[in-house]
Amino acid sequence: MAFNFLEFAIPHGESMVKMSDVISAGLTTQQINLYLPLIIIMLVFSTISIGLTIGYLKQLIQWLTTNRAEYLKFMSGPPTLSVGIFVPIANISMAALVFLAPGQFFVPQLSSNLQAMMLPGIIFFGILCLTIFYLEFKVLKTWLSRPIDLKKLNFVWLLDVFSFGLLSLIGTGLAVMAESVQIASIGAIGSSFTLTFGIFLLIVKLSYLFHLHMKADGLPGENVLPAFFILVPISCLYGFSFYRVALYLQTRLLFNMEVFLFGILVISYIISVIWALFCVYLLSEYLLKVFRRVDFAFPQWSMV
Numbered sequence: 001m002a003f004n005f006l007e008f009a010i011p012h013g014e015s016m017v018k019m020s021d022v023i024s025a026g027l028t029t030q031q032i033n034l035y036l037p038l039i040i041i042m043l044v045f046s047t048i049s050i051g052l053t054i055g056y057l058k059q060l061i062q063w064l065t066t067n068r069a070e071y072l073k074f075m076s077g078p079p080t081l082s083v084g085i086f087v088p089i090a091n092i093s094m095a096a097l098v099f100l101a102p103g104q105f106f107v108p109q110l111s112s113n114l115q116a117m118m119l120p121g122i123i124f125f126g127i128l129c130l131t132i133f134y135l136e137f138k139v140l141k142t143w144l145s146r147p148i149d150l151k152k153l154n155f156v157w158l159l160d161v162f163s164f165g166l167l168s169l170i171g172t173g174l175a176v177m178a179e180s181v182q183i184a185s186i187g188a189i190g191s192s193f194t195l196t197f198g199i200f201l202l203i204v205k206l207s208y209l210f211h212l213h214m215k216a217d218g219l220p221g222e223n224v225l226p227a228f229f230i231l232v233p234i235s236c237l238y239g240f241s242f243y244r245v246a247l248y249l250q251t252r253l254l255f256n257m258e259v260f261l262f263g264i265l266v267i268s269y270i271i272s273v274i275w276a277l278f279c280v281y282l283l284s285e286y287l288l289k290v291f292r293r294v295d296f297a298f299p300q301w302s303m304v
Contacts, residue, residue, distance in 0.1 A: 078148070
């Protein structure tokens with residue numbers, strides 16, 4: 001968020017904003033007092049994000065290699081548990097975005113050689129694509145080959161859809177940033193696969209969840225109620241990713257995408273706002289009476 005604020009606030013060229021742009025901007029004292037805390041925040045949290053990602057990846061690899069039986073048990077668990085295997089994909093995707101944006105802000109070697117990072121970036125994106133599709137097919141096979149307690153399905157089940165959206169941000173980012181036509185095209189095509197599959201999953205899962213909720217006696221348990229909010233970031237991720245695909249089609253293939261570029265952002269914004277307001281209304285009793293006293297549960301992150 002701090003990076004995006006500076007991206008719009010600091011005058012700079014066609015490339016992303018960097019520290020040298022801030023230094024040469026001739027800022028007033030008031031601007032310095034505003035921007036300096038943002039830069040410190042960006043540095044601290046970028047370091048924490050990348051550092052924790054490296055640490056957790058190390059633990060994940062150890063878990064996969066030394067606790068194979070526990071991994072298999074986890075993957076064969078209920079859908080709302082095994083879908084958690086997609087969280088590392090989402091985390092790695094976000095860390096990559098942090099590396100490419102705030103990372104190049106602080107490291108001149110990155111900002112001056114950003115195009116040199118496009119080839120490793122597209123390889124990295126390809127590996128993540130293969131991984132997420134492998135995991136998705138693996139969990140789908142498990143879900144379809146054994147009985148599932150349908151009554152326990154909830155919006156946490158959309159974590160894989162969320163991860164496909166975050167991964168698409170990397171691919172579409174490469175598609176609009178890369179000067180190489182080949183790399184940009186691969187990023188756009190790869191993103192089309194992740195976006196199409198993600199939207200398919202979203203429609204199927206969301207339809208089924210609504211069907212279950214219509215048949216249920218009431219709302220699900222208190223610990224999973226906040227998961228309703230997960231549709232908000234999903235809408236934003238897919239809306240912005242489709243925006244970038246349209247931008248690629250307009251700049252590279254000279255398609256007239258002005259109406260779509262405007263429409264897709266407005267539509268995703270409207271969906272996000274309406275759904276957020278609906279969730280506040282739907283969960284008003286939970287938010288007013290339960291939230292402050294209930295024990296922490298993972299789905300509460302959906303509210304953030």
